[in-house]
Amino acid sequence: MPIKNSLKIQVGNNSDIMKKIIYLFIFISLLLINISCQEKTEEYGQPSIFEVTTTTKSEAITTAALNDWITVSGTNFYDIEQILLNDISLKLNDVYISQNEITFQIPRKLPEDVNNLITIITPQGNASQHFVIKTPELLVKGLSNEFTLPGDSVIILGDNFDLYKFDTTMTVNFGELESLIYKVEKEKLYVKVPDKTPDETVVSITNPLSKEKVKVLGLYRDTRSYQIMTFDNKGFWTNTNLTAGPDSLSINGKYFHFKGKTTFNYMIHFTPNELIKDKSIFNSQNITKYQLKFEILTFQPYGKTFFSISFAASPANVVYLWKPAPFDTQKEWKTVTIDLDNWDFSSTTTINNNMYINLQSTTAEDQDFCLDNFRIVPKD
Template sequence: MHMQTKKNILFLFAAGVMLAGILGTSCKKDAAPDYGIPTITRVAQPLDSASIVTGSFTQWVIIYGTHLGSTQSVSFNDQEVPYKTIYASDSSVTVQIPRAIPKDVTNTVTVTTKGGKATFSFTTVIPPLQLTGMLNEYTAVGDTLILTGANFDLYGLDTTATSVTFTGGSTVNIAGGTASTLKVVVPASAQPGPVTVKGIAPLNISIATVAWYWDNRNFLFDMSNFNGWNGKTYLSSGPDPAPVNGPYFKVAKSWQGGWAWDPFCSNNCAMPAELVNDPAKYINYALKFEMYTPLNPPALPLKLYMVFNSGNFKEFFYDAGGGSYPYSTGGKWRTFTVPLSSWGNLQGFTFSNPIIMEFMLKDSNPSQSNFSICNFRMVPIN
């Protein structure tokens, strides 16, 4: 036989053997991959290896264990993590705790893989609904009152189906809402007092403000008949800005610095009977007032200095701007709350009735101000 013919026969034989092997292999059923039964051994934070047993909404956590590489889903209580945000390896799964209130609270985290399911004891802290107050307690009838707080959306209160009932019985639906604000147009029959916010099914949440709309309790003095020894020259009834509730102090002036004593208001101020009878209850009270500054500087250039100046002298620098000055209210009246507990020096203090209070701007450096302020009142906040 010719040599070339022999080579061709050998090649065809070898090719046939290979093809038979391939066909034989392809006809066999693939063996199922061994994913392994998943386990969870602990949970930790991404930048801290210490184990944790509780977590908060939107917090990133790492779930450690075995056979986690084929993770298909992760749930905290009954709230599932979006699949695209799951980062899994064989020994860990990194996820963000969903921001949603569970219907069934099991205090567990569950990881489901192609090999099975693992459940681990883990408590997700559910944030409370907070209704903290109003941006301007003296919002006029027909204007939009803004209620402030936290987690309105979690509790289903950020929809226009949510209602607000004012003292006096007037009920209106909100005009709009976010996680931290609810907007409602003040009805003509609204009376001074707390307001109640009510949601719809299935939660049917109802919560009332501690703060009062048009809070007329415990005014320190009557600005319509002001008789203090400092302040009359600053009294104004508008038109710039338009008054929110009668006369106000318009403090547009130069301050000389050098820690000079230069009050824009000094007066004998009325104190609530409860505070006079039991001074330890100061922790339940706050000084409130409304303040307005124009959009542009000078506005409020520094902290507002206030002092109880009867007998035992007590002073406080109120940081209305949160450390950022000059501070502006954006050309709107705003309510400010100064808890007496924040003074840090009133334990054992005796509140007389009346008591001298004085207000000013006081600093080492000269400054220029342009703010308006009114409705000084001492009210319960707890």
């Protein structure tokens, strides 16, 4: 019996020892976890930014444009909660993040509050770096067809219309008349020309962000008589058998319609009573202020055809080769604009009242297109 009691006491003591060992193990484990967490916090610390580079890391940069890819280098890029470019928050799912690098594409969006900072926000703290995001300008060019008939649709050409928040609640001014925009794209605003819009009308739009009025380049239906050469009884032209209209295609009475092959240099020859009243525009100091414009409609695209456009002059004609190929207006009239300083008048002593347009191609090419409203007008 004494032996049994002794054994019971020994077993009981072993049980207490085991409990103490277990408690000690739990305590040590919790202590180690706590120390590990403290070390982790100390290891992460507050983030810092060393530099911003291109994604190839070939050079450090301080500015970039919308849609550019950039890499931010630094330390402690852990548990990132937010990345700000000015006041624009990036979608973290679209960002490549490692401990020392962040790579992302600058979103195509304009900030409301510009502070010129990249800001990284984490639970351990924030980091900022001065960085300028280039803001593209609102670019307004001209009308897709300056001779669009009243009541028909026309496109205002430019760039960044979507970025500047144009929408279909806004209007375009045709002089004193207004027309609602019915479609917006990055480079185009679609609108109908109001009925009874007069010729030589100034077209303008309003910048939604700045509220400033912006003029569309050119005039709607610029018919200033001394500057225009149409196919309607204004001077003489050769190949009148190719004059068509007025008909459903007309935008200004008669027009020139060529259908065939262009290898034999078909020619249009204008001899208006007055090609240009003020010949001083051809002087070197003035020529940069003017443009040649005309409308063209293609029934099929062409790839090699080009126009040789020349002014009769002494001692020699002044020629410019317009080579837009490949070119296709998709059966719609489009306005073409060519700066007049593409012609070299530096050796010219006299400008005559003749203009020649040769249709040329290096190889045989079937063509079907129309031309109208050749004119020289001042630049805006």
